[in-house]
Amino acid sequence: MAIAVNLFGKKTVTDASQSFTFSRRAFFLGAAQVTVGGLLVGRMGWIAIAENEKYQLLSESNRVNLTITPPRRGWIVDRRGLPLASNRTNFRVDLIPDRLQNRPKVIAELTDLLKLDPNTVDRIGEDLDKAAGFQPVQVADDLSYEQYAAVSVRLSELPGVAPAQGFSRHYPAGPAVGHLLGYVGAASAEDYRKTKDPLLITPGFKLGKQGLEQSLDTLLTGKPGARRVEVTARGRVVRDLTTRPDTPGRTIKLTIDAGLQEFAGRRLGTQSGAVVIVDCLTGDILASTSMPSFDPNSFSDGISHLEWEMLSKDDHVPLRNKTLAGLYPPGSTVKPMIALSFLEAGLSPDDTVTCTGALRVGNRLFHCHSRRGHGRVNMHRAIEQSCNIYFYYFAQKIGMDAIAAMARRLGLGQRFDLPFPSQSYGTVPDPAWKKRKYQQDWQTYDTVNATIGQGYMLVNPTQMAVMAARLATGMDLQPHLLMDGKKHEGQPLGIGLDHLTVIRNAMKDVVNGGGTGRAARLPVPNILLAGKTGTAQVGAVSARGMRSASLPYKRRDHALFQGFAPHDNPRYAIACIVEHGGHLDRNQDAPMISGDCITYLYDPAKAMEKLTNLEGSWGGTPQQRLERQLNEFRVARGLAAAAPILEAATGNGNASDPAANASGATGAGQSGPVAGDDLGAEDEASLSIVRPAGQNAVDPE
Numbered sequence: 001m002a003i004a005v006n007l008f009g010k011k012t013v014t015d016a017s018q019s020f021t022f023s024r025r026a027f028f029l030g031a032a033q034v035t036v037g038g039l040l041v042g043r044m045g046w047i048a049i050a051e052n053e054k055y056q057l058l059s060e061s062n063r064v065n066l067t068i069t070p071p072r073r074g075w076i077v078d079r080r081g082l083p084l085a086s087n088r089t090n091f092r093v094d095l096i097p098d099r100l101q102n103r104p105k106v107i108a109e110l111t112d113l114l115k116l117d118p119n120t121v122d123r124i125g126e127d128l129d130k131a132a133g134f135q136p137v138q139v140a141d142d143l144s145y146e147q148y149a150a151v152s153v154r155l156s157e158l159p160g161v162a163p164a165q166g167f168s169r170h171y172p173a174g175p176a177v178g179h180l181l182g183y184v185g186a187a188s189a190e191d192y193r194k195t196k197d198p199l200l201i202t203p204g205f206k207l208g209k210q211g212l213e214q215s216l217d218t219l220l221t222g223k224p225g226a227r228r229v230e231v232t233a234r235g236r237v238v239r240d241l242t243t244r245p246d247t248p249g250r251t252i253k254l255t256i257d258a259g260l261q262e263f264a265g266r267r268l269g270t271q272s273g274a275v276v277i278v279d280c281l282t283g284d285i286l287a288s289t290s291m292p293s294f295d296p297n298s299f300s301d302g303i304s305h306l307e308w309e310m311l312s313k314d315d316h317v318p319l320r321n322k323t324l325a326g327l328y329p330p331g332s333t334v335k336p337m338i339a340l341s342f343l344e345a346g347l348s349p350d351d352t353v354t355c356t357g358a359l360r361v362g363n364r365l366f367h368c369h370s371r372r373g374h375g376r377v378n379m380h381r382a383i384e385q386s387c388n389i390y391f392y393y394f395a396q397k398i399g400m401d402a403i404a405a406m407a408r409r410l411g412l413g414q415r416f417d418l419p420f421p422s423q424s425y426g427t428v429p430d431p432a433w434k435k436r437k438y439q440q441d442w443q444t445y446d447t448v449n450a451t452i453g454q455g456y457m458l459v460n461p462t463q464m465a466v467m468a469a470r471l472a473t474g475m476d477l478q479p480h481l482l483m484d485g486k487k488h489e490g491q492p493l494g495i496g497l498d499h500l501t502v503i504r505n506a507m508k509d510v511v512n513g514g515g516t517g518r519a520a521r522l523p524v525p526n527i528l529l530a531g532k533t534g535t536a537q538v539g540a541v542s543a544r545g546m547r548s549a550s551l552p553y554k555r556r557d558h559a560l561f562q563g564f565a566p567h568d569n570p571r572y573a574i575a576c577i578v579e580h581g582g583h584l585d586r587n588q589d590a591p592m593i594s595g596d597c598i599t600y601l602y603d604p605a606k607a608m609e610k611l612t613n614l615e616g617s618w619g620g621t622p623q624q625r626l627e628r629q630l631n632e633f634r635v636a637r638g639l640a641a642a643a644p645i646l647e648a649a650t651g652n653g654n655a656s657d658p659a660a661n662a663s664g665a666t667g668a669g670q671s672g673p674v675a676g677d678d679l680g681a682e683d684e685a686s687l688s689i690v691r692p693a694g695q696n697a698v699d700p701e
Helices: 015-050 052-063 103-114 118-130 145-152 174-181 189-195 211-215 258-267 296-301 305-313 331-344 379-385 388-398 400-409 431-438 444-451 461-473 497-512 590-602 604-618 622-636
Strands: 064-069 083-095 137-143 161-170 225-231 237-244 272-279 285-291 353-355 358-361 364-367 375-377 530-536 558-565 572-579
Touching: 015 052, 083 103, 083 145, 083 174, 083 258, 103 118, 103 137, 103 145, 118 137, 118 305, 118 622, 137 145, 137 161, 145 161, 161 296, 174 211, 174 258, 174 285, 174 296, 174 622, 258 272, 258 285, 258 590, 258 604, 272 461, 272 590, 305 622, 331 379, 331 388, 331 400, 331 461, 331 497, 331 530, 331 558, 353 388, 358 388, 358 444, 364 388, 364 444, 375 379, 379 388, 379 497, 388 400, 388 444, 400 431, 400 444, 461 497, 461 558, 461 572, 497 530, 497 558, 530 590, 558 590, 572 590, 590 604
Parallel strands: none
Antiparallel strands: 064 225, 083 137, 083 161, 225 237, 272 285, 272 572, 353 375, 358 364, 530 558, 558 572
């Protein structure tokens, strides 16, 4: 049938054309359906056969939840097994930032439920701002079961909140072990990026951040446990499948005496300073305390920005470990070492010089602390009275090389094999050192300054304690902190016993005769402490000018003491420094602090009795004073006090200390400025202290 065309040129649709068009469309549609069906069948076959294992695992993960259990951290104990750092079972609450939907509402609800103080709320906000989405942020730990339950029953209303039961780190001695042990804290995002270890982002897991907690972290961290549970699609636990318990970390035993460590920290009072005590027979470090300090319990819980600001701005530098990182001119504490170098160089202990109160060296006048002079002095009297002129005179004859060699033999400028990430080694100057460092020749006044522990000479308190121990024993004693079962007696230094006896007898009379360290005398029958006091000038200010009481805190003299006891059979060596103490308070001066610490080793009850009385006038224990200081810092910034201030100390000691609850009263001594000859102010009259630029600063800020 022909296709008809009308007068207007339009195509006429016939039955044949319609049939052809329908057949073509049906063909293409059918082909498309077959293609899609083939693809679906192929994909289903691929999923069912080739990817069968993958989807079985995914299905299982939807049904089974695997949770990592943080391992219990190993304890750190003292030489008798008493805990210095332990773990306590506790209930805790964390926030997971990725799951947090309404941050202000959730934090407000938790604040009401857990009675959070303003410091904690501030810290939570700061941690959430810095945390990665996967990183848990601690809200609170050590909660009561009632608090834990109150949060748990409201989880549907608190998205992002993760309550858990775990362990928290506890430091019984608080600030007294802050710098020694350091603290633990949650891993940072940077820590996680380095290893991608899922344990680091597990709620409740903490790693060492400072001190021994950091350097021994691999030993203290155990192996995590795991818990597999069957859950519904909504996450509700149906049943436990398997549980693998965690493996606790190793217990680390230190040479530290827990009671002595806490006593030394408390005995430093309100001063900035350090005490190091060493066993002369073994090299065991019995106490290594730097005060003021931080409370490691507070750091482990998560310190607030406000508390960090308070600590970092404190002019007593509570964030510095002064026992190893603090460097100071040793002052007259090195005079026994200087005298020993004289003896080894051939000087007789009976050789004398007349002290008139001053000695001219070139065009400079160097003074003794006694303006009228000491008259005729030999070596014994020069050490006992701390006569500068004796050392000025004979040091010029012996020379600095012999003095520097002896200083190094006795441990000054030495690095010790201690488990701390950083140490400051100080300086033992000599002509070669000055030429190498400053391209300058050694001058006579450099030797004169060094003989009284000033000028270029710098030491840390641990080196001072080692110097005292080596003077006491004549052995190359090496200090250590870990109880490893090995013997550490040291080797002989090769110094004659007759020479050591001269030095020991003179140091005995410094404390027990008419010397400068009478405040360090021990109230213990038949035990005499031998020692040497020192005053280290921060600037070139002499006794003829302003006294320390008139100077700003940072310009006051340092007070030092080093010694050993008993003098005739040495067992304990001690070094103490009071930063900018200026010999203004007899009770908080280096000699009396040292004497009381050694007293504790022989009569803990008597030592604690005295300390209890003193702390009543200081405003309580270090922990109580730290809490009070934080509240005052908050109030000064217009914020509410964090917590009720604790009352002053009334004898609260460490529970592990058998003498902590001693009662009664003894004479605590007279407080206030006292005569310099009883406190070791022997160096502050030395004029013309010459240092290169920057050497006046004991520790660069």
